[in-house]
Amino acid sequence: MAIPFFNPDEVILEYKNNLKAYDLFEKILRANIEKVVAQIVEDGKIAKDSYEIKSRVKTPESLKGKITREDKIYVYKYPLREITDLVGAKVMLISLNDEEIVFDALEKHFKNYIDYKNSPDKTKELWEQRKFGYSGRHLVLWYSDDMLNGLSNELKKEAKNYDLSEFRAEIQIKTLLQHVWAEIEHKVRYKAQEFLSTHRKRAFDRLAALTELTDSLFKDLINKEEEFFNTLNQALNEVSPELTTHPQEKQMDDETKKEQIKQNADAKLKNIEISSEAIKIYVANEFIKDCFKRLQSEHLIITYDEEPNTVNFKLIEALYLVGINDINSLHKLLSDERVIKVLHAYAQKESQKIENKLMLQKLSVLQILIYAYADLNQKETIKKKHLLYENICSAIDELQKDM
Known part of the structure; x- marks a missing residue:
């Protein structure tokens, strides 16, 4: 051995x-x-x-x-x-x-x-x-x-x-x-x-x-997610009206060029379906932050620089229920004067209760806009499924009676 x-x-x-x-x-x-x-x-x-x-x-x-x-x-x-x-x-x-x-x-x-x-x-x-x-x-x-x-x-x-x-x-x-x-x-x-x-x-x-x-x-x-992140952010940035003209395209009218790029961006956003990840990317985009910032009023402060850790599935279900199933439709919601008017009225009413400006996160703003956008049948379904906070639904129901 x-x-x-x-x-x-x-x-x-x-x-x-x-x-x-x-x-x-x-x-x-x-x-x-x-x-x-x-x-x-x-x-x-x-x-x-x-x-x-x-x-x-x-x-x-x-x-x-x-x-x-x-x-x-x-x-x-x-x-x-x-x-x-x-x-x-x-x-x-x-x-x-x-x-x-x-x-x-x-x-x-x-x-x-x-x-x-x-x-x-x-x-x-x-x-x-x-x-x-x-x-x-x-x-x-x-x-x-x-x-x-x-x-x-x-x-x-x-x-x-x-x-x-x-x-x-x-x-x-x-x-x-x-x-x-x-x-x-x-x-x-x-x-x-x-x-x-x-x-x-x-x-x-x-x-x-x-x-x-x-x-x-x-x-x-993970590679697909990174590609998705880049595609969505690029499209959102192209939607922004503050676009500059490329040197080789100086012969084009600025407004015409902006509109053409915006239409292309809208088409891209239509192809991106609503999901928790898509909304997280959407609300974190610098241009979209500015959109939320512009929604503020004398009665409303929006924490537009604060990012959500998660996006609850109930918010996603509520969006699909009211027919908003792509990012382009969601983006249009932020510029819908009818629902923005409800948001500001809600903020004014709530600020009187607390005797201070109402402070909302971006996802809370979306909740209000979604419910204000919904028709009567959709509202009933939202309340029945408890997709949005009951107190928000009730307050908006009261406001919209007088509008």
Whole structure:
């Protein structure tokens, strides 16, 4: 029988004696990752709540289990120098798009310290082998004092007490789906140290394929949403009357050109159906904010710069009920003098009750305009289904009796 190159107990003892140094490296590594990702968020490349960072130092128990496994004990000569994930971090993202952005940023930030030999691109390997399985991107890094740049004085002071020059760490950048798959595969396929039957291997491969397909479809969905966002905003901006003439079109009359562009924009808006996401984009558009601003009166203040977190499905149902099922129709509602008159009358009446100006959010303004726009049958249905606030409905019913 072959003899191991090392004594596991001696390795674990040495590791325990250096745990404070590994803990320090983990803090330095995490601080660097957090700094990079925070900058990405600040630049608007990924959303604030779209990621999670985890980091850890391998426990002595976990290390002992790894180096004493039958498939490892005869492989390592100097485990503490050869194992690259004694310090590890994971950055988990919602989408493949975010994964690519974060990986590129971290690779650029750590470019001078990357151990490329031990930093496999699992995704690229699977594609080249035409296989399915764990995909994700790993970066193995050597420690460098340069990692202390921009960090707290406390960490810099602590780092002077240790020699970290031979330390390495592994960062895994993956989607949440890839993370879940890796956890399942690791615990069932590897931790159990079992030889899986052909049937179970095939089941794993099928699950891996579904995971990859789901990530890919989610990436397509996000790309479609970004395309939708850009298309809607472009159309809304073209509706704006404050348009300038392009140099090559100076021969066209300004008013004629504006009207032509507006007609094209109207056609685009007709093709965008009402949805929660569409309304959120609509009310956040700078031109539309200005439209809400112009709806203000001596009795009414509209918080036109405040964006809603969600758009309730009841508002969407109410819009469809009154026949407003595309963004163009919704936009026309904001310039309908008949319903605007009701809005201002409602604001005047309510402001008298509170002895101050009435303050409304944009979605509340839309609720009033929708109900004022509805016919009698539609109003009854709105009230029966409780699609809008009952007190608003009642107040507008009273006002419209006298109009």
